[in-house]
Amino acid sequence: xxxxxxxxxxxxxxxxxTFSDHDERLDIVAAFVRDGLGLGQKVLCLTESVSxxxxxxxxxxxxxxxxxxxxxxQLAVGPSGLFFAPQGSFDPAAxxxxxxxxxxxxxxxxxxxxxxxxxxxxxxxxxxxxxxLMAYESRLTRMLAGQNATAACQYDRQCFDTLTLAxxxxxxxxxxxxxxxxxxxxxxxxxxxxxxxxxxxGEIDYRTIEPLTRALSEALALDDxxxxxxxxxxxxxxxxxxxIVQTALGLTGGQRMxxxxxxxxxxxxxxxxxxxxxxxxxxxxxxxx
Amino acid sequence: xxxxxxxQSQQAPPDSLxxxxxxxxxxxxxxxxxxxxxSAVAAHASEAGMPADRVDTLVFVAYELATNAVRHGGGSGRxxxxxxxxxxxxxxxxxxxxxxxxxxxxxxxxxGSPGSRGLWLVRTFAESMxxxxxxxxxxxxxxxxxxxxxx
Numbered sequence: 001x002x003x004x005x006x007x008x009x010x011x012x013x014x015x016x017x018t019f020s021d022h023d024e025r026l027d028i029v030a031a032f033v034r035d036g037l038g039l040g041q042k043v044l045c046l047t048e049s050v051s052x053x054x055x056x057x058x059x060x061x062x063x064x065x066x067x068x069x070x071x072x073x074q075l076a077v078g079p080s081g082l083f084f085a086p087q088g089s090f091d092p093a094a095x096x097x098x099x100x101x102x103x104x105x106x107x108x109x110x111x112x113x114x115x116x117x118x119x120x121x122x123x124x125x126x127x128x129x130x131x132x133l134m135a136y137e138s139r140l141t142r143m144l145a146g147q148n149a150t151a152a153c154q155y156d157r158q159c160f161d162t163l164t165l166a167x168x169x170x171x172x173x174x175x176x177x178x179x180x181x182x183x184x185x186x187x188x189x190x191x192x193x194x195x196x197x198x199x200x201x202g203e204i205d206y207r208t209i210e211p212l213t214r215a216l217s218e219a220l221a222l223d224d225x226x227x228x229x230x231x232x233x234x235x236x237x238x239x240x241x242x243x244i245v246q247t248a249l250g251l252t253g254g255q256r257m258x259x260x261x262x263x264x265x266x267x268x269x270x271x272x273x274x275x276x277x278x279x280x281x282x283x284x285x286x287x288x289x
Numbered sequence: 290x291x292x293x294x295x296x297q298s299q300q301a302p303p304d305s306l307x308x309x310x311x312x313x314x315x316x317x318x319x320x321x322x323x324x325x326x327x328s329a330v331a332a333h334a335s336e337a338g339m340p341a342d343r344v345d346t347l348v349f350v351a352y353e354l355a356t357n358a359v360r361h362g363g364g365s366g367r368x369x370x371x372x373x374x375x376x377x378x379x380x381x382x383x384x385x386x387x388x389x390x391x392x393x394x395x396x397x398x399x400x401g402s403p404g405s406r407g408l409w410l411v412r413t414f415a416e417s418m419x420x421x422x423x424x425x426x427x428x429x430x431x432x433x434x435x436x437x438x439x440x
Contacts (some may be wrong), residue, residue, distance in 0.1 A: 203324075237356065
């Protein structure tokens with residue numbers, strides 16, 4: 001299931017955004033919002049599993065200057081249930097109508113386009129009309145094509161069943177996923193969009209030196225300042241700690257690397273002297289439990 | 290006079306463990322068992338009452354020593370885990386060529402130097418680490434590390 005990177009979305013695109021965990025969702029949503037604001041588009045974030053306040057906080061926490069955009073109305077964060085199923089039922093035609101209203105309004109307000117991302121988990125509830133969801137998604141794909149609007153519908157891989165996910169992938173024009181360097185039951189290595197970097201979660205050892213090295217060098221090719229997010233890394237061996245130290249030693253000129261980690265990975269990297277290297281910052285992160 | 294005092298002193302006799310040490314786990318491993326070894330060590334040490342952060346340290350130590358046995362000690366080895374009063378001993382033995390002088394991890398490696406970080410890190414995180422020749426004295430390595438419940 002080849003996916004498109006969120007950064008490649010263009011006006012007219014209707015994407016099915018799938019993700020494996022909370023952090024990955026927020027990272028992709030943050031990139032979607034960042035790119036929209038940067039392009040002068042109006043951005044609408046419809047959320048449900050994450051509260052509106054928490055989403056705004058997460059976006060700000062990732063370094064997006066959203067306060068000004070929220071004040072001016074360029075960015076709006078709202079509940080997805082209200083957009084898709086007001087009064088508790090889902091009406092595809094009415095929802096398509098609301099889309100057209102939003103697009104027209106963004107154009108009238110002088111924005112260069114509209115970007116909407118919606119958390120689709122409302123559809124997991126027994127909402128009246130939800131059986132029409134995939135027909136609606138296909139219709140929305142056709143409706144958005146040629147319009148100055150981009151949509152990314154968030155389908156949580158942990159919550160939706162495989163059949164729904166496959167149908168969702170078909171009814172959208174494209175599939176947006178994290179850029180993944182390695183994924184198995186123990187370990188996931190992904191590109192992190194905001195801030196640019198790499199996210200490694202689970203347990204890592206010498207068998208995945210190659211994808212880790214590739215992920216780090218690709219991140220450095222994209223940005224001079226990368227964030228190495230090891231917050232959810234539970235186990236790290238000496239060989240992979242060595243890859244991080246080597247990457248840090250290879251930093252040139254203005255390149256910088258911030259390594260966020262907890263527990264043994266922090267202790268190992270600190271013992272190896274990572275934090276003493278030029279261009280490296282180490283941030284110890286507390287686990288909430 | 291004709292004995293080999295040097296080799297003698299490098300041996301780790303079984304009685305170097307406290308008399309009340311209880312064997313928690315014993316398993317043979319090859320490369321394929323390295324991941325499973327991590328969870329087995331964690332489960333048995335937790336069961337013995339070791340605090341979670343110290344279990345993480347122990348798992349790292351056990352895994353690094355086992356990986357050394359797989360990569361440099363002939364491809365396989367044996368792990369033994371004992372618990373005594375608020376400490377866990379982890380012993381890894383293999384039938385490889387033994388650990389050569391100079392790579393026992395006594396000096397912190399330069400950040401850029403390849404290899405030999407593992408044993409230095411094990412020494413750093415373990416309360417003590419003892420290297421001996423394998424059983425029979427002629428071949429192999431036996432490394433015993435001690436991790437206390439409190440750092």
